[in-house]
Amino acid sequence: MPTRIEKEARPDSLLLNMGPSHPAMHGTIRIMLELDGERILNSELEVGYLHRGFEKTCENRTYFNLLPYTDRLNYVSPLINNLGYVMTVEKMLGIEVPERAQYIRVLMSELSRISDHLTCLAAMAMECGAFTVFLYKMRAREFIWDVIEQTTGARMTTSYIRIGGVKADLHPNFDTVLKKAVDETRDVLKDVHGLLDKNKIFLNRTRDVGNISAEDAINFGWTGPCLRSAGVYYDVRKAHPYLIYDRLKWDVPLGERGDNFDRYMVRMKEMDQSLRIIEQAAVRIPQTARSHISGGIEPAEAIRASRRRKPRENINLSPNLEGSEEFRYRDITASQKGLAVPPKENTYTTIEGLIEHFKFFMSGHGIQPPKGEAYFAVEGGNGELGFYIVSDGTDRPYRLHLRAPCFHIVSALEFLIKGRYVADVIPTFGSMNMIGGELDR
Amino acid sequence: MEEKEILKRLRFKFPVEVEDSAVSLGDDVIVIAKDALLPVATFLKEKAQDYAMLLDLTCVDFRGKEPRFEMVYHLFSLSRNIRLRLKVRLSEQDLWIDSLTGLWKNANWLEREVFDMFGVRFEGHPDLRRLFMYDGFEGYPLRKDYPLRKRQPPTRLRD
Amino acid sequence: MSGDKKKRPPAGQFITTQFNSLLGWARKFSLFQYPFITACCGMEYMSMVCAHYDFDRFGAGWTRFSPRQSDMLFVVGTISQKEAPVLRTVYEQMTEPKWVVAFGTCTVSGGIYDNYAVVQGIDKIIPVDIYIPGCPPRPETVLEGFLKLQEKIQHQEQEWRWKKKKS
Numbered sequence: 229m230p231t232r233i234e235k236e237a238r239p240d241s242l243l244l245n246m247g248p249s250h251p252a253m254h255g256t257i258r259i260m261l262e263l264d265g266e267r268i269l270n271s272e273l274e275v276g277y278l279h280r281g282f283e284k285t286c287e288n289r290t291y292f293n294l295l296p297y298t299d300r301l302n303y304v305s306p307l308i309n310n311l312g313y314v315m316t317v318e319k320m321l322g323i324e325v326p327e328r329a330q331y332i333r334v335l336m337s338e339l340s341r342i343s344d345h346l347t348c349l350a351a352m353a354m355e356c357g358a359f360t361v362f363l364y365k366m367r368a369r370e371f372i373w374d375v376i377e378q379t380t381g382a383r384m385t386t387s388y389i390r391i392g393g394v395k396a397d398l399h400p401n402f403d404t405v406l407k408k409a410v411d412e413t414r415d416v417l418k419d420v421h422g423l424l425d426k427n428k429i430f431l432n433r434t435r436d437v438g439n440i441s442a443e444d445a446i447n448f449g450w451t452g453p454c455l456r457s458a459g460v461y462y463d464v465r466k467a468h469p470y471l472i473y474d475r476l477k478w479d480v481p482l483g484e485r486g487d488n489f490d491r492y493m494v495r496m497k498e499m500d501q502s503l504r505i506i507e508q509a510a511v512r513i514p515q516t517a518r519s520h521i522s523g524g525i526e527p528a529e530a531i532r533a534s535r536r537r538k539p540r541e542n543i544n545l546s547p548n549l550e551g552s553e554e555f556r557y558r559d560i561t562a563s564q565k566g567l568a569v570p571p572k573e574n575t576y577t578t579i580e581g582l583i584e585h586f587k588f589f590m591s592g593h594g595i596q597p598p599k600g601e602a603y604f605a606v607e608g609g610n611g612e613l614g615f616y617i618v619s620d621g622t623d624r625p626y627r628l629h630l631r632a633p634c635f636h637i638v639s640a641l642e643f644l645i646k647g648r649y650v651a652d653v654i655p656t657f658g659s660m661n662m663i664g665g666e667l668d669r
Numbered sequence: 670m671e672e673k674e675i676l677k678r679l680r681f682k683f684p685v686e687v688e689d690s691a692v693s694l695g696d697d698v699i700v701i702a703k704d705a706l707l708p709v710a711t712f713l714k715e716k717a718q719d720y721a722m723l724l725d726l727t728c729v730d731f732r733g734k735e736p737r738f739e740m741v742y743h744l745f746s747l748s749r750n751i752r753l754r755l756k757v758r759l760s761e762q763d764l765w766i767d768s769l770t771g772l773w774k775n776a777n778w779l780e781r782e783v784f785d786m787f788g789v790r791f792e793g794h795p796d797l798r799r800l801f802m803y804d805g806f807e808g809y810p811l812r813k814d815y816p817l818r819k820r821q822p823p824t825r826l827r828d
Numbered sequence: 829m830s831g832d833k834k835k836r837p838p839a840g841q842f843i844t845t846q847f848n849s850l851l852g853w854a855r856k857f858s859l860f861q862y863p864f865i866t867a868c869c870g871m872e873y874m875s876m877v878c879a880h881y882d883f884d885r886f887g888a889g890w891t892r893f894s895p896r897q898s899d900m901l902f903v904v905g906t907i908s909q910k911e912a913p914v915l916r917t918v919y920e921q922m923t924e925p926k927w928v929v930a931f932g933t934c935t936v937s938g939g940i941y942d943n944y945a946v947v948q949g950i951d952k953i954i955p956v957d958i959y960i961p962g963c964p965p966r967p968e969t970v971l972e973g974f975l976k977l978q979e980k981i982q983h984q985e986q987e988w989r990w991k992k993k994k995s
Binding site: 801802803810816817818819821822 | 944
Binding site: 275449467 | 730815
């Protein structure tokens with residue numbers, strides 16, 4: 229079936245396909261260009277090459293089960309997607325999360341945001357030819373992922389932020405590893421500023437390329453760093469503050485011209501601000517009352533002993549459950565029953581704990597928000613990441629829709645590259661930070 | 670309160686078309702008739718109300734109920750920092766609605782997505798075709814009667 | 829091959845087996861990869877290629893973004909039904925000898941996406957040599973999978989007589 233551009237193209241122009249498998253296409257987008265020499269007369273985008281049926285799958289999973297699917301949406305900042313989804317469900321349930329869990333969520337979100345911006349700019353710079361910047365930023369990202377892995381258990385797709393709080397408390401060694409990551413990131417950012425900010429080649433490729441005015445950006449539905457690069461002051465964390473963002477001091481960097489260079493600078497400055505937020509949150513986080521207790525009896529023995537009465541000794545849980553022991557629960561999860569997996573010690577030793585465990589996971593039981601709908605938005609790496617959930621009272625969402633920020637940003641690409649050269653497509657597209665998982669869902 | 674004021678203003682300007690309005694979990698919601706979508710949206714985009722951004726546009730399939738589909742629009746006013754949810758119910762036999770591409774440019778792709786996933790036609794859309802699914806895909810995947818695992822591969826698969 | 833040595837093969841066969849091993853050794857340490865990246869596994873791929881987990885020390889650091897110039901197809905990330913013809917085309921454009929590595933569970937078996945839009949494993953489209961599971965696999969897992977591929981390349985019958993590989 230001929231595409232729109234094939235039907236509309238002039239007979240003497242060249243049709244070039246920047247196909248779905250292209251190094252600079254971030255995976256999975258197809259840009260068809262109608263060229264006159266090197267100038268783009270017209271273009272058409274084809275998306276959907278990574279459509280994985282997220283929304284339909286979510287209608288067939290329980291609220292808890294679909295958490296891993298949310299990780300894989302904007303896969304460069306997975307914790308923020310987790311957060312967006314979880315806060316929408318919490319809005320429907322009307323629950324409040326303990327303060328320490330809120331601080332932990334903010335820390336993890338900001339670490340994710342930094343790794344998102346690092347990846348975006350690294351890819352953009354690499355595609356413009358600055359391979360060193362890519363290697364430097366990936367190095368910084370490794371340190372950040374070390375921090376995330378130490379607490380959550382996984383480098384990327386963590387499913388750590390759960391309904392009611394978080395899965396586990398911070399690792400006791402968190403502050404040391406965090407300090408290392410923050411220092412390394414600051415070094416890398418300083419180096420990259422030195423490499424790219426006044427670099428003639430980079431400026432020629434990105435200054436005044438891909439300009440967009442503030443009115444156009446708003447009309448296209450842009451949010452996030454791309455909108456802020458056009459000079460519009462809108463950040464969901466400041467406009468509709470959630471968690472503890474209103475208690476911390478940080479700024480929102482703005483650009484002026486809305487071109488590629490401004491998008492690059494806004495992201496670089498946002499990383500500085502995120503580091504500021506992380507440092508403040510790491511200092512102000514409420515301390516846990518008790519420290520990590522070690523030693524104890526094995527679970528099998530505890531189960532046997534609990535037949536008579538609940539054992540008073542500590543139980544040696546598996547290393548996977550480090551951080552989610554029972555005494556931590558009041559810091560990391562909301563106190564209402566049925567929201568989170570009950571503490572393992574209770575499951576092993578009391579009948580109520582066992583029943584609660586089963587009811588949490590059984591089909592037909594578990595988390596059942598009241599009938600209704602809710603929309604909640606968080607500030608994702610690309611902009612306003614909103615989740616719209618319609619609930620019919622059962623344990624599965626009736627409809628779950630994601631407001632993907634990069635969907636709106638990428639829909640403006642055809643408008644931005646018209647009349648430009650082919651080589652301008654690369655930095656323009658790179659600075660938009662298209663993430664296939666979020667765009668195509 | 671500022672939010673409720675918009676609901677009152679809408680009810681005053683469009684007494685017939687606004688079917689219902691509510692504040693649900695802190696969000697303002699209005700339900701309007703199908704024909705009123707374009708006038709209400711134009712009114713909301715004017716400087717006085719200043720809903721300059723169309724945040725989102727989606728559809729929900731209430732299979733078994735009449736009217737079956739419900740279009741949901743999320744609008745956002747940057748200057749006043751408030752959101753609004755607009756809902757329009759569509760029946761299966763009459764599955765079309767006015768397009769908002771004249772007012773907000775991102776409605777283009779959003780409406781193509783809804784057409785692809787649900788089959789709703791948009792009157793006045795410049796280029797209504799499938800967005801996510803490939804050419805030759807039959808059916809509308811997000812409808813409740815489309816089975817989750819029904820596969821229609823475009824190329825022949827090996828075994 | 830060890831059986832051959834005991835029976836004292838004719839001189840010609842000895843030379844060809846040695847040449848076979850030499851060619852295997854040369855091929856396994858100079859693979860040009862074509863990263864067909866679609867989704868989240870791409871992030872772990874990027875980590876693997878960069879300084880911390882350095883893929884270049886195996887000789888496979890250079891990515892060749894053209895199917896004609898590469899001999900290893902790294903399929904990274906979910907392949908949807910829409911992408912399947914593209915993958916098939918890219919595979920067919922690659923010249924012999926070629927190897928395919930399925931990186932991540934979505935390519936191995938469809939992963940967590942069992943629905944209308946995702947191909948349940950790329951071996952339904954193209955023949956696969958190595959499967960690396962994980963969602964996403966850690967870079968160390970990928971490197972281990974790559975070492976297995978290198979072993980496979982070393983021990984396989986090399987095509988230097990222009991015979992067609994059985995698909």
